[in-house]
Amino acid sequence: MISRFNRHNSVVFRATKDQWGGLSNMAAGYPLLINGNLFRTSEALYQAFRYADDKSEEGVLVQELIRREKSPMAAKMVSKKFYSLSRDDWDFTRVKIMDWCLRAKLHAHWEKFGSLLIETGSLPIVEESHKDRFWGAVAVRGVSDELEGENKLGALLVRLRVHVAEGRRPNIAELPVSGMTIFGEPPTSIEPAPEDPGPEAEPEQGSLFQDI
Numbered sequence: 001m002i003s004r005f006n007r008h009n010s011v012v013f014r015a016t017k018d019q020w021g022g023l024s025n026m027a028a029g030y031p032l033l034i035n036g037n038l039f040r041t042s043e044a045l046y047q048a049f050r051y052a053d054d055k056s057e058e059g060v061l062v063q064e065l066i067r068r069e070k071s072p073m074a075a076k077m078v079s080k081k082f083y084s085l086s087r088d089d090w091d092f093t094r095v096k097i098m099d100w101c102l103r104a105k106l107h108a109h110w111e112k113f114g115s116l117l118i119e120t121g122s123l124p125i126v127e128e129s130h131k132d133r134f135w136g137a138v139a140v141r142g143v144s145d146e147l148e149g150e151n152k153l154g155a156l157l158v159r160l161r162v163h164v165a166e167g168r169r170p171n172i173a174e175l176p177v178s179g180m181t182i183f184g185e186p187p188t189s190i191e192p193a194p195e196d197p198g199p200e201a202e203p204e205q206g207s208l209f210q211d212i
Contacts, residue, residue: 031193103170
């Protein structure tokens with residue numbers, strides 16, 4: 001359902017270096033170890049779950065090709081090359097998978113990510129995009145202070161904020177979708193990874209959500 005948001009009464013994020021940039025899936029500074037495997041951003045993890053155990057033409061798991069990239073944009077571009085190998089149910093499961101990836105980010109970075117969520121207060125959280133009305137919201141033509149979209153990502157972040165406010169760590173043991181594996185194994189170990197000195201995350205996230 002399309003909703004409208006006022007910039008002055010919402011927490012709006014777009015550039016990862018802005019005040020609320022850490023809310024972005026593209027934000028550096030929240031690396032994850034999933035079953036001991038480094039994923040530099042929650043975006044890379046999300047993209048990896050799209051493919052489960054399908055392999056690339058080179059005989060290397062698509063998940064590994066995505067995982068090894070040092071920037072979320074590069075991970076997204078690798079993923080895009082293999083869309084034909086996507087899970088058959090991707091369009092129906094992607095929101096649940098995104099939700100789990102965000103919960104994993106919070107689980108691994110409870111203090112840092114949790115504090116950022118709490119700082120947003122009780123305002124709606126909105127990911128601003130140039131054109132994506134599903135995960136985020138776009139500027140209303142002729143009305144500079146208004147954004148409109150389904151804002152699925154923002155809604156998931158608001159729900160996570162409730163967990164933090166109540167002091168409840170999110171449940172990551174229960175996977176919302178069958179077949180969510182990393183290199184053939186369910187993600188049973190989620191830990192923070194050492195800070196990665198690699199390339200910084202991209203400054204914007206919205207356009208990267210097209211067609212995912």
